[in-house]
Amino acid sequence: MIRFDHVTKRYPDGTVAVDGLTLEAPTGRITVFVGPSGCGKTTSLRMVNRMIEPTSGTITIDDRDVTSLPPHELRRTIGYVIQHAGLFPHRTVIDNVATVPFLLGTDKKQARARAAELLERVGLPAHFARRYPAQLSGGQQQRVGVARALAADPPVMLMDEPFSAVDPVVREQLQDQFLQLQEELGKTIVFVTHDIDEAIKLGDQIAVMAVGGHLAQLSSPADLLARPIDAFVAGFVGRDRGYRALGFARGAALPTTPEPTVRFGERVPPGGLEEWTLVVDDTDQPQGWLRSGPSGSPPGSPIDDAALFRGGTLATQGGSLRAALDACLSSPSGRGVVVDGDGRLEGTVHLDAVTDLIASRERAEVTGGADG
Amino acid sequence: MADVAYLPGLPRMLPALLPADDNSSPWRFPQYFADHFSEVMGWLWAHTWLSVVPVIAGLIIALPIGWLASRHKWAYPPMMTVSGLLYTIPSIALFVLVPPLLGLDPLSPLQVPIALTVYSVALLVRVVADGLGSVSEETLQAATAIGYTPVGRFFTVELPIAVPVITAGLRVAVVANVSIVAVAGTIGMVNLGLLFDQGFKLSTDTPYYPPIVLGLLLCVLLALVLDLLVILLGRMLTPWRKAVRS
Amino acid sequence: MIGNVLRWLNDPDNWNGTQFTTGIWAQLQTHLLYSVIAVLAALVIGLPLGLAIGHTGRATSLISGLNAVRALPTVGVLVLLVVIIAPHFHGRTSKGYIIPTLIVLILLAVPPILSNTYAGVQNVDPAVRDAAYGMGMTGPQVLWRVELPNSLPLIFSGLRSATLQVIATATIAAYVTLGGLGRFIYDGLAQQDYPQMISGGVLVAALALIADLVLALVQRYTVSRGLTKRFSKSTVGGAVAADLEEAGVEHT
Known part of the structure; x- marks a missing residue:
């Protein structure tokens, strides 16, 4: 010392x-x-x-x-x-x-x-x-x-x-x-x-x-x-400051919902998909979003690099609220992708859920004191 | 280089060593000057010209060579090597080597100015190259973008910015020349060096100081005045530096 | 004329001397002797002084004062000293001429060595000096292990410049009746034997170039490659750089 x-x-x-x-x-x-x-x-x-x-x-x-x-x-x-x-x-x-x-x-x-x-x-x-x-x-x-x-x-x-x-x-x-x-x-x-x-x-x-x-x-x-x-x-x-401070904030566990996925390298099924579908690789690691429908990939087309939207960032379960918020804001579907410690998909989280967590944390801090 | 006190303590030292009452006393140099006035003034003039003209000629020759060396990387090392080698040759050797190399008479009056020009070129090529090299690439590109032609850019942008470095080099060259010209006096060339020659020859039995002291004083004064002139010229050419000079 | 010069230089009598003349070898020895004594003496004076002034930052005005000596015409000082000193020696001795000549040569060689050594120490990157002290080096360790090795390029250019000036001026020693290669120049002039005079010039020039080359080689093997940057490239012509350095001319 x-x-x-x-x-x-x-x-x-x-x-x-x-x-x-x-x-x-x-x-x-x-x-x-x-x-x-x-x-x-x-x-x-x-x-x-x-x-x-x-x-x-x-x-x-x-x-x-x-x-x-x-x-x-x-x-x-x-x-x-x-x-x-x-x-x-x-x-x-x-x-x-x-x-x-x-x-x-x-x-x-x-x-x-x-x-x-x-x-x-x-x-x-x-x-x-x-x-x-x-x-x-x-x-x-x-x-x-x-x-x-x-x-x-x-x-x-x-x-x-x-x-x-x-x-x-x-x-x-x-x-x-x-x-x-x-x-x-x-x-x-x-x-x-x-x-x-x-x-x-x-x-x-x-x-x-x-x-x-x-x-x-x-x-x-x-x-x-x-x-x-x-x-x-x-x-x-x-x-x-507020946004950067979230980088140190560890909220309660992110309430994720399961997300339907397709695999990278396969083809869009004949029946088509939701407007935004998450693409994962063989080890379940998220790769990006696929767009279907009139302005997206038609049924039968390949799910490859050209079709992928790679814009979204990933939040890690147990990571900072800043990463969770950023995952939501950067995702084209509006659903933030959450992965576990090994980078495998855990589910997605909605912006509202993250802001609720932030809000409850702020309240806790005002009444409770410092966050480590 | 300091501009003052070229002769620290010398005048004070002399009387202690020497008898001061006869004609050969060091303090009789004004007498000597008066007695040989027109002759000495002629030598002073010759000395001045020999000190100045080769530097000017050297600068005129060094400008294009230095420019080439500053703008082309390949040209820099060989030019610095050649100029460095020329500068290595002792002055008196160069004096006697110039006539046979150029097919002149062994005691041609041209050998000294030619040899000194060679020295000045050797020194100034590096100065010009480094001075021009100190002009930043941004400045050059800005000048080109404004619409200067290469020649216009050289004379209105590059050269003025390089003036302080070149001025410093000119000062070294001029002051060195004053000393080197005196050496030429020992091989019979007409200049202030002849005062030393006379003093030496008149001192074979007993010391005869007046011409020696006079020669030293005039040489130092000449170096001082020329140095000052170069400084003033440099300041006149770079009015923008006044602002930062405080 | 060039043919006559070559003939003169090719004559073994001129190299070994005769009953009546001193040969090139003997004069070369004398010339080298004066030069080596003067340069060594100047090193002994200038190097420690320059290191001390650079390391402590004290007495820096001495440097600019010394540079002013440049304005003194060497011949004039030599003649003056000879005239003052020579009469104090009598009989068959040339000490009355050798002592003033050596004084002038040393006076000439000290400023470039001293001011370049000082500049070398001064030019050491402040961050490097800071790191050296910060690592736990003592003052003398910083001087010997960091400042001196980093000053070597400039010290060498000062040494080379001093050596060239000394060799050139030792030529003029012949003017005050001493030996050395200048003998041929002044004797040739007096006897109107121009081949001899020009040969003297050739010999002096050759000696200067060889001396500079030898020092350049020593420099190459003494100075760290980390400082010479381009990783081993010889630097001929350090004299110009040293003279400019001494006069405070910045170059990039």
Whole structure:
């Protein structure tokens, strides 16, 4: 656990970067610092590994004051990932990853073997090991940056906007893989971003910071969306809060009704079908909707890619209400497709049923309290 | 490059080392200047022309070559290699090599300006190529889209934007030339270098400082003035940079 | 004329010397000796100073001050120093000429090495330096393991530029009665023996090119491929880049 206790950073010219910050980043969890530029989020992060020294207050890691070690020894026990990766251009990828083990005096061969393993873990094939950073794309460099931070297996990781310099598609991949990796490793992570969506996606706990360096709100992502504490946080969290908050809402089981289906690859039966019929494959996984009738596929025509409407999204039973709502809204038939954990069709749900669930949940929250 | 203090501490150092009361004292250089005024002024003029004209000629030659190197990737490496090699040859070697290579008389007065032009071209090709290369692709495409012809675009868009980089290169070339021209004085070419030649020859028994000190002062002053002129010219050509220069 | 030059260069007497003349080999040795001493001395002065200034960010005004030395005409400074120093030595010694010559050569070689080393350290990507400290490197570790190797391309271009200037100026040493390849140029001029004079020019040019080539090779095997980017491509003509770098000209 990382604890900030009344931490203040004031520069000689009088500017206050961080103002009396007190919070805990729990062990094994991701704590995200988010806020506009100039809110002191990066300064707060850099004070943990003493790249910046606080003016007053203390920071402890597992109850040990960070100032009890010389800075360079402290930093070797903390993983550090920064925006542009900051890879050493004169070293190969594998030697970049092995930097901290080398510093700690680990045997070179052993350090490289461990580095190779980590590279694979962050999704880089073995042949990247001998390349130089200049030969990698931005996303690949960022993966190496993460692997390098993990090399000495530090319990704590500091990540300063690690994914903001890559394009949205790659960013999403990196975020997903990062979450997967964290699932396995369970590090104590402090993560800085200016992107509220990234904060909500990655954070177990979110600290919203305001200009002037004070903590505006500290809460779970769902709470942040549901109950921003003041106008600043509400403005910063942004639009579509209600809809995005549904992403964290797990309602009662979705009341599905059985849905008649046809199989992909067969033909439309001679008697014809309802206007919209769900198409599944051999393993009962939904493929899309088939339209029959005057403007659709006539009896006897093949049920193939050309005939299929693939627009609808799928909701998973036990998943979020946001996915259920989206499944209904995106389905051409108006019936939202629900699948089980293995992706097999469970049935369909009607928009009214989902909105009823949302409404009952809202009432429960008003009377009942926070939703985990 | 700083524009001031080209001679830090030298004048203060000299009197301590030398007797200051006879005609050979370093402080007698104004006397020497007055006594040899028309001769020295002639050398100063020659020195000035030798420093300036090759740079202008070099720029005129370097512009099309640099443009080619900046617009065609294949042309860049060989041109940089050739200009780099030319720049590698020591100046005095180039002076004596120019006449036989061009079939001139061994002591032709043309050898120095030709050799210096070669140097200027070697230096400026890279400057022009990099300066033009710094013009962003968006700017080029916008200019084309507005309807500039390639030639019009070069003179009204690309060249002006490259001016700061080219100006910086011209400053290096001009200041270096002032020093190199003086070297030519040691092989008998007419310029301020002859002041050093005279001072050296008149110092065989006892030191005779006035021409040496005068030569150093005039060379440094000349370099300073030419450097300043290039800076002013650069500013005149880029009025839009005033806004950001604070 | 070119034929006469080739004949002069082909004459073994000119290479080995005779009872009355010093040969090319001997002058080449002298030329190299002056040059190597000057470049090594300049490295000893300029490299640590440049690394220290770049690493600490202190005393940076020294860099721009040193660049101003460019405006001094080398011949003038050489003559001045000779005139000052030579009279203090008497008898059969050339120390009175060698010392001022070495001073001028070192003065000439320090600025490119110093300012390029400084620029090299300065140009290290701030994110890389930040990461190095963040990984837990100490100040000296950052300097030796990150800043120095990343500065090598610029340090080499400074070293090459310094070497070329020193070789060129060591030629002028012959003007103040010393040895070296410049001897042939000034003797040829005085004796109106133009083949000898031009041969001197050829020899100096060849020496400069070979020296630059040797340094380019050393650079190629010293600098990480990760920095040379195109993954092993030689860079002839670093001198122009170094001179411009020194003068603060940006290039892309």
